[in-house]
Amino acid sequence: xxxxxxxxxxxxxxxxxxxxxxxxxxxxxGIIFAAELDDPGRWIQATAAFVAYCLASSAAYIYNDVRxxxxxxxxxxKRGRPIASGAVRPRRALHVAGILATLAFAIVAPxxxxxxxxxxxxxxxxxxxSLGLKDFALxxxxxxxxxxxIRAAAGxxxxxxxxSPWLLICTALLALFLALAKRRGELVSTGTExxxxxxxxxxxxxxxxxxxxxxxxxxxxxxxxxTFEAREGSAMMxxxxxxxxxxxxxxxxxxxxxxxxxxxNVLLADLPILVTIAAWAIVSAAILTLV
Numbered sequence: 699x700x701x702x703x704x705x706x707x708x709x710x711x712x713x714x715x716x717x718x719x720x721x722x723x724x725x726x727x728g729i730i731f732a733a734e735l736d737d738p739g740r741w742i743q744a745t746a747a748f749v750a751y752c753l754a755s756s757a758a759y760i761y762n763d764v765r766x767x768x769x770x771x772x773x774x775x776k777r778g779r780p781i782a783s784g785a786v787r788p789r790r791a792l793h794v795a796g797i798l799a800t801l802a803f804a805i806v807a808p809x810x811x812x813x814x815x816x817x818x819x820x821x822x823x824x825x826x827x828s829l830g831l832k833d834f835a836l837x838x839x840x841x842x843x844x845x846x847x848i849r850a851a852a853g854x855x856x857x858x859x860x861x862s863p864w865l866l867i868c869t870a871l872l873a874l875f876l877a878l879a880k881r882r883g884e885l886v887s888t889g890t891e892x893x894x895x896x897x898x899x900x901x902x903x904x905x906x907x908x909x910x911x912x913x914x915x916x917x918x919x920x921x922x923x924x925t926f927e928a929r930e931g932s933a934m935m936x937x938x939x940x941x942x943x944x945x946x947x948x949x950x951x952x953x954x955x956x957x958x959x960x961x962x963n964v965l966l967a968d969l970p971i972l973v974t975i976a977a978w979a980i981v982s983a984a985i986l987t988l989v
Contacts, residue, residue: 709780710794713763714756720966722751724846724869728854728861735987740857743809747856750805751849754817757798758824764788764795765828769895809856816852820845835900839877846873864924871917875910875945879952882906910952914945933985940978947971 725748729740763770763781770782780786799821806813823831823845831841850869854861881901888898921941925934947970965971 709785710791713760713780713786713791713794714798715759716752716756718755718759719752721846722748722755722849724849725751725853725856727850727865727869728859729857730983731861731865731986732854732857732859735983737857740859743857744853746805747809747813747853750802750817751820751852753798753805754802754821754824757795757802758821758828760791760795760798761825762828764791806852806856812855813852816848816855820848820852823848832895833897835897838897839874839881842877843870843873846870862924862928864920864927867920868917868924871913871920875913875917875948878906878910878913879948882910882952910949914949917945918942934982936985937978937982940974940981944971944974944978947974 726744729735729737729744760781763779766776767782767788770776770779773782776782781788781791802821803814803817806817823841827838827841827845832838847866847870850866851861881898882903884895884898885901885903885906918938918941922935922938925932925938928934947968948964951964951968965975
């Protein structure tokens with residue numbers, strides 16, 4: 699009995715997808731780009747928002763996996779997920795998802811009504827995505843992009859700092875870029891042994907490759923415009939090469955290697971990209987702090 703409870707507990711932990719919590723680091727963008735790094739109070743607020751969105755994200759993943767369980771059981775990789783495999787019962791999973799969502803609201807409540815509204819919008823869009831938006835080509839990736847924009851805006855609201863509209867645009871474009879790359883990875887899997895989701899019928903390699911190129915170009919232009927208008931002046935322009943190389947490197951890997959259905963994991967595995975991200979972060983922090 700104890701072993702079974704332990705196994706179920708481990709299954710629930712896996713169903714929460716903690717590896718995906720790195721997406722919520724975007725909640726710190728507001729405090730970082732507002733150069734409020736020496737304010738402990740704001741760091742506490744940003745961290746509270748980060749924790750809340752990790753819980754909310756996990757609630758959304760669990761709900762989505764419950765709905766997708768019948769389809770996931772037919773997939774060679776996804777059938778091993780805790781809910782699809784039967785390691786976690788759907789009713790128990792939904793109960794945990796409800797608790798996580800409630801805790802997320804409770805954590806952001808002290809941050810104000812606007813923070814509560816952002817959380818409601820985030821979870822509402824997650825539910826809408828699971829219920830049907832993910833089945834419509836192009837709309838699905840735009841919904842994913844919107845979720846990242848909510849994270850960035852919510853992070854700024856949590857610490858009560860303004861955020862550049864250009865950074866929100868860059869966030870939306872970069873998220874769209876990664877979502878399209880994920881669809882390309884799914885097309886690669888569909889071409890082998892994995893059954894593809896219905897939405898993939900609306901995509902093709904030619905279409906996705908064109909959209910990725912367009913979005914990458916728009917991201918570079920938007921980021922360049924942000925650096926031109928940043929309060930730090932032209933100093934932030936020094937970070938443009940890191941953004942350009944990072945996007946180019948990602949596209950190179952996307953075409954040279956089979957990134958599978960989770961191409962975003964390359965951000966955590968490819969050394970050149972990791973070095974580029976670290977260099978961008980160090981240079982940006984230095985400029986934001988010293989200029």
